[in-house]
Amino acid sequence: MDARTRCDRTTAWSALRVARASQGLGFDLRQAFASDPVRFDTLSQQAPHVFADLSKNLIDAPLEQLLLQLAHDCGVSAYRDAMFAGAPINNTEHRAVRHVLLRTPRPSDGGPMEPALAEVHATLEAMLAYAERLRQDAAITDVVHIGIGGSDLGPQMAVRALDAFAHVGKRLHFVSNVDGHELDATLGALAPDSTVFLIASKTFTTVETMTNAASAKRWFQAQGGRDIARHFCALTTNVEAAHRFGIATTFGFRDWVGGRYSLWSAIGLPIAIAIGADGFRAFLAGAHAMDEHFRSAPLAHNLPVRLALIDIWYRNFCGFTSRSIAPYHSALARWPAFLQQLEMESNGKRVDRHGIALPFDTAPVLWGEPGTNGQHAYFQMLHQGTDIVPVEFVVVKTQRHALEGHHDLLLANALAQAQALMVGQRDDDGHRHFPGNRPSTVLLLDTLDPTSLGALIALQEHRVFVSGAIWGIDSFDQWGVELGKQLATAIAPRLHSGDVSGLDGSTAGLLRRLRQLQ
Numbered sequence: 001m002d003a004r005t006r007c008d009r010t011t012a013w014s015a016l017r018v019a020r021a022s023q024g025l026g027f028d029l030r031q032a033f034a035s036d037p038v039r040f041d042t043l044s045q046q047a048p049h050v051f052a053d054l055s056k057n058l059i060d061a062p063l064e065q066l067l068l069q070l071a072h073d074c075g076v077s078a079y080r081d082a083m084f085a086g087a088p089i090n091n092t093e094h095r096a097v098r099h100v101l102l103r104t105p106r107p108s109d110g111g112p113m114e115p116a117l118a119e120v121h122a123t124l125e126a127m128l129a130y131a132e133r134l135r136q137d138a139a140i141t142d143v144v145h146i147g148i149g150g151s152d153l154g155p156q157m158a159v160r161a162l163d164a165f166a167h168v169g170k171r172l173h174f175v176s177n178v179d180g181h182e183l184d185a186t187l188g189a190l191a192p193d194s195t196v197f198l199i200a201s202k203t204f205t206t207v208e209t210m211t212n213a214a215s216a217k218r219w220f221q222a223q224g225g226r227d228i229a230r231h232f233c234a235l236t237t238n239v240e241a242a243h244r245f246g247i248a249t250t251f252g253f254r255d256w257v258g259g260r261y262s263l264w265s266a267i268g269l270p271i272a273i274a275i276g277a278d279g280f281r282a283f284l285a286g287a288h289a290m291d292e293h294f295r296s297a298p299l300a301h302n303l304p305v306r307l308a309l310i311d312i313w314y315r316n317f318c319g320f321t322s323r324s325i326a327p328y329h330s331a332l333a334r335w336p337a338f339l340q341q342l343e344m345e346s347n348g349k350r351v352d353r354h355g356i357a358l359p360f361d362t363a364p365v366l367w368g369e370p371g372t373n374g375q376h377a378y379f380q381m382l383h384q385g386t387d388i389v390p391v392e393f394v395v396v397k398t399q400r401h402a403l404e405g406h407h408d409l410l411l412a413n414a415l416a417q418a419q420a421l422m423v424g425q426r427d428d429d430g431h432r433h434f435p436g437n438r439p440s441t442v443l444l445l446d447t448l449d450p451t452s453l454g455a456l457i458a459l460q461e462h463r464v465f466v467s468g469a470i471w472g473i474d475s476f477d478q479w480g481v482e483l484g485k486q487l488a489t490a491i492a493p494r495l496h497s498g499d500v501s502g503l504d505g506s507t508a509g510l511l512r513r514l515r516q517l518q
């Protein structure tokens, strides 16, 4: 089932080390372009709905061949096929990883479906019908989605990204933080009769979501709201817990959908409410097109694989610790936050799948803001700081507004930043000198629509999968979030009791101080 070879045990890994050592002072992008007139063609690719320019990365064709050999030696293709076949590759939780099934269409010949796929389509139909009813229900003006992590970041990012396609009569609100200021500010502008609450939690146990859901229900009842069945809906694998909470309307999914991969499931209901059933189907279709590309394209022409291999090169051989995400489209404001969970929760691991400590680095830090804002904040560091931070631009060819000049300026800025990072500028004054040779990738969409967004997300999911496969880790668990949850549960009652026994000195001191201020 899991026949992967850990990267550091392959001959390709050793060869890559030699290649890095022999680069001496390093690879020079400017020279690479000067000596290879077809570099852009060799290192760019049209994948479904996404064009990628990889040519401003610190690799060349021979190095990419070595990296492809690494993917081959690690057994990436077989591991990918195991995921698509539904093998239990999440080995610490003994679960399959089947989010691709959520966007798999019915068989085109109308033939029978495997039970899991039939269930996916039954839920999808029910959920889309609910979304359409809600869209036509003029009495409902506000939808509040309560969830956190994967039950928030994906739907929130996508609803914002697809704002141009949204139903004009519905306002969507997202509440994730247990910080009551967030829910309080949202509820302040709402009326119970015109509001629907979606309680989104895979487990239906996450303390932030349960606390917010309980407060929302109390608010609803205190405001005179009576019809919980009409005004509350749960999106969860734990239907019994939702019923115990008092929610009758539920849309489910299975434990083989990881939280950070769940926006394709019932967790994506707010997306369907925003853009409608046809829009949601287009979103799934875009992701499916990328799935098919990932599943069938040879590794050398497989965009998720090529991106992941560059990531591995930078992280494990160049020592780069982070990647800056620069979406040049304001609707993609939550794109960096979404990618943070996708990549850092998946691959922020220090042991391999057998629990053995790894002798190499895994997930980098992802961070960023939409362009051009980032340019006036931290791009100084990207151009002249001491760290080299690969930048990943997302650029959208067409705009959906009629304001003259803006879009050309936006596009020009994206191109200029990538160019400046690479070419730099020689100046005898050190302050004004730009070293250049700083790598970047441009992901280019013709238009930001449900289909292209679906493809862009699936591209990132598969890229994270490939890195995790090469590192030999379990990309689908997240044990690292558990300790903090347990400790918070233990500390909460102490804020009332003042009991500091057994606590470390700092936590005890802070707790005492917080109690003084209360």
Ligand code: F6P
Pocket: 148, 149, 150, 151, 200, 201, 202, 203, 204, 205, 206, 209, 259, 260, 345, 478, 481
């Ligand atoms: O933060 C940890 C985590 O388990 C994420 O993986 C998950 O997306 C999030 O909490 C929310 O979990 P749930 O959907 O079960 O409320």
